[in-house]
Amino acid sequence: MTALRCTGLSRSFGALKAVDGVDLAVGTGARHALIGPNGAGKSTLFKLVSGTMRAHSGAVELAGRDVTGLSEVARCRLGMSQTMQHASLFGSMTAAETVALAAARHEGGRISPLPRRRPAVWTRAGELLAEVGLAERRDVPVPALSHGERKQLEVALALACRPSLLLLDEPAAGMSPAESARLVELLAGLPAEITVLFVEHDLDLVFSLADSVTVLHLGRVLLSGTPDEVRASEAVREAYLGAGRREELFTA
Numbered sequence: 319m320t321a322l323r324c325t326g327l328s329r330s331f332g333a334l335k336a337v338d339g340v341d342l343a344v345g346t347g348a349r350h351a352l353i354g355p356n357g358a359g360k361s362t363l364f365k366l367v368s369g370t371m372r373a374h375s376g377a378v379e380l381a382g383r384d385v386t387g388l389s390e391v392a393r394c395r396l397g398m399s400q401t402m403q404h405a406s407l408f409g410s411m412t413a414a415e416t417v418a419l420a421a422a423r424h425e426g427g428r429i430s431p432l433p434r435r436r437p438a439v440w441t442r443a444g445e446l447l448a449e450v451g452l453a454e455r456r457d458v459p460v461p462a463l464s465h466g467e468r469k470q471l472e473v474a475l476a477l478a479c480r481p482s483l484l485l486l487d488e489p490a491a492g493m494s495p496a497e498s499a500r501l502v503e504l505l506a507g508l509p510a511e512i513t514v515l516f517v518e519h520d521l522d523l524v525f526s527l528a529d530s531v532t533v534l535h536l537g538r539v540l541l542s543g544t545p546d547e548v549r550a551s552e553a554v555r556e557a558y559l560g561a562g563r564r565e566e567l568f569t570a
């Protein structure tokens with residue numbers, strides 16, 4: 319079964335073909351990494367998949383269903399959930415309030431004022447915080463969380479809509495080695511039925527977590543394969559060499 323299939327997906331900005339005829343298949347339950355030099359089109363491809371941005375051509379299928387014409391919200395209802403590369407979280411709320419709000423929104427009903435009288439929502443928020451390793455930090459205001467903890471919180475928010483496909487754009491960006499190790503543990507421990515597609519610069523993290531990898535270069539797919547196939551590829555080596563990233567990929 320294919321969780322996600324992109325066919326001929328394209329998006330230009332003026333003369334720049336940021337995403338240029340991308341075919342991508344992600345199997346159900348996969349931990350699929352999307353890598354490539356800066357400007358390769360990874361974030362744009364993510365936005366086309368999630369529906370944050372419209373494709374100029376091509377199609378997106380979620381578990382066999384064509385969602386190309388659907389909004390981001392409609393795709394989310396069908397099981398697609400994302401964290402953003404530059405996410406903004408609600409300033410003054412606690413971790414638990416933030417997640418409760420997301421859970422309330424997903425379960426339906428009023429979200430304002432906060433759903434204090436809906437115990438199921440608070441129970442769910444507690445479960446989600448525990449799932450991402452933030453159980454002890456539930457009453458901490460979001461601004462007082464560390465950078466790594468905020469990223470964990472973003473994953474909890476993405477899980478609040480009970481996704482079948484989780485999209486993570488650079489989840490480990492700006493994390494310390496300890497924080498990123500915790501994140502790998504968290505992602506590796508997600509239920510197997512949740513398919514994960516993630517963009518990541520840290521190739522140690524990519525190769526420790528991913529079971530399949532797609533390399534984008536200049537908006538096109540350079541290679542899709544196993545982590546070993548990607549490491550062994552001369553074309554991938556060249557693409558990273560051009561971008562001055564060779565060491566990172568091949569000493570990992």
Ligand SMILES: Nc1ncnc2c1ncn2[C@@H]1O[C@H](COP(=O)(O)OP(=O)(O)O)[C@@H](O)[C@H]1O
Nearest residue numbers: 331334336354355356357358359360361362363
């Ligand atoms: N909204 C936008 N308007 C104009 N150009 C953009 C926009 N978003 C991305 N680009 C350009 O598209 C290319 C791909 O960007 P992006 O998808 O962010 O790459 P990556 O995430 O792989 O670093 C880059 O050249 C970038 O400058």
Ligand SMILES: [Mg+2]
Nearest residue numbers: 360361362403
């Ligand atoms: Mg990006």
